[in-house]
Amino acid sequence: MIGAVTEVLSATDFRAPIDDRWFDDYVVGETYEYGKLALAADDIVEFGRQYDPQRLHTDPAWAATGPFGGLIASGWQTAGLMMRMYCSHYISAVASLASPGVDELRWPAPLRPDESVRLRTTVLESRLSRSKPDRGIVRTGIAVLTDDDRAVLTGIAMNMVAVRPGS
């Protein structure tokens, strides 16, 4: 169970709290960091058995002889860590509508057991909807980084976010 409490790690963060944060609060160019989370070996194996049953995620003995010299997390579990921090700190708890998807999802390096990671978010684009002026789309550069600044996941997340009521 991924239960760690995370916090803001960057010097700056949104001024608007997550439960009163709207489209207007996502300012292009702003970068924030949140963390940290880690996966125990058991977490990696449990997730792998359910969702990504390849031996490098489910079998520590085999993984030790495999291409990465040890167990590594499923890239989809690394995405889950990203999302956990994204929900806890970044995406509005009141204004987030559906997410259309993610572009250019990459796993540049493996995530190993007990490695702490943080999430770095950068607002890349914020654009009002033409057809529905009560909302806009926010494109966010995401990077999950180890303590030695190795990126284990990068991508571009998209979110539909409601504008502040009355604005």
Added chain:
Amino acid sequence: MIGAVTEVLSATDFRAPIDDRWFDDYVVGETYEYGKLALAADDIVEFGRQYDPQRLHTDPAWAATGPFGGLIASGWQTAGLMMRMYCSHYISAVASLASPGVDELRWPAPLRPDESVRLRTTVLESRLSRSKPDRGIVRTGIAVLTDDDRAVLTGIAMNMVAVRPGS
């Protein structure tokens, strides 16, 4: 626990079994289908609490009043179902090297509790590596479909796959 046994649903499948399948066996244009899997409401809530704590994934009572009129799975858990079928049937158990990532990941429609889904794979591109001639990259169109053919996830998966030894 996602434990269902899945099977080949399409009329055709790879001729090479998954434990003797190599780069050469991924033929551009070939389409196969595998399934089925479903998520119980409890599976959705458990995953949501760990990896995507938004109320539409974790709180059935709130979700009933929310934008989708009920609980829906985290898009990352839907990706996990995709990966489960991808590992069980599609990606070689012996020749798969790292996955660089996924492009154009989309969640066009929500996945609700107890909805069965299947995976459709289409080989889009298969290209030998120039720098490492013992492997190639396979690009695969993926779609997770409900029984009424609603796509709940689409994307383009990339895999590095070893060529058949001695070929």
